[in-house]
Amino acid sequence: AGVPGRGQRVTPAAGAVEGVKAVLFDLDGTLVDSLPTIADAMAEAAQMHGLDAEPEAIIPLIGAPMQILVEELFGVSVDIANAVNEDYLRLYHSSYILTTPPHAGANELIDALDDAGLRLAIVTNKRDEGARLMTHIMGWLDRFEVVHGRDSGAPKPDPEAALAVLRKMNLAPAEAAFVGDTEFDMNCGRDAGLAVVIGIAGSRDEERLRAEGATHVVRSLEEVGTVLLGAEVMR
Known part of the structure; x- marks a missing residue:
């Protein structure tokens, strides 16, 4: 499968949705x-707070704000969820994000x-x-x-x-x-x-x-x- 070359202006073909700008x-x-790297970073951050979860258990929950994910997954307080999230963000932005394809x-x-x-x-x-x-x-x-x-x-x-x-x-x-x-x-x-x-x-x-x-x-x-x-x- 292929697509037009860059810079080659194209017109949507038959079968395309109409009116979308x-x-x-x-x-x-x-x-x-990014779901695997997000899950790995979250699992590592959770372990720092004595919470254990396999990345495979985290992936189906990704999509909600991460503090909410932590609260739902571990049943912890808002304060602990926020602390886990801060460690997750630090880990993810410093290393995991760089390996995301x-x-x-x-x-x-x-x-x-x-x-x-x-x-x-x-x-x-x-x-x-x-x-x-x-x-x-x-x-x-x-x-x-x-x-x-x-x-x-x-x-x-x-x-x-x-x-x-x-x-x-x-x-x-x-x-x-x-x-x-x-x-x-x-x-x-x-x-x-x-x-x-x-x-x-x-x-x-x-x-x-x-x-x-x-x-x-x-x-x-x-x-x-x-x-x-x-x-x-x-x-």
């Missing part, structure tokens, strides 16, 4: 293959959407600093018009996370698509009234994603491009 992406687990097809999809004239934004529950750092490490800062972390407002699944970004872009919800991999993304996109909500099956299965608001469920970023641009463009 912008695509809002989740970051962790959607554009970057993009998901297969991420760069190609970003190129194809850009060449089709679609505007791009990130809506993540990462702290703003971490979101911008990850986007910088991936070489994407100049590709995304807005990078919106949870310090910028209400976190997903609150639809305000998406609506705040659309206001910055001067776009209506009916002019945008949301792409993510968790129920937090699906709920956010659905409740914000976005035209298209694409769920990438993996950490959550197709049935769960559809129940939580996905209008389309795919299994790869290339398939995201097929939904948004049509099969001919992504061939």
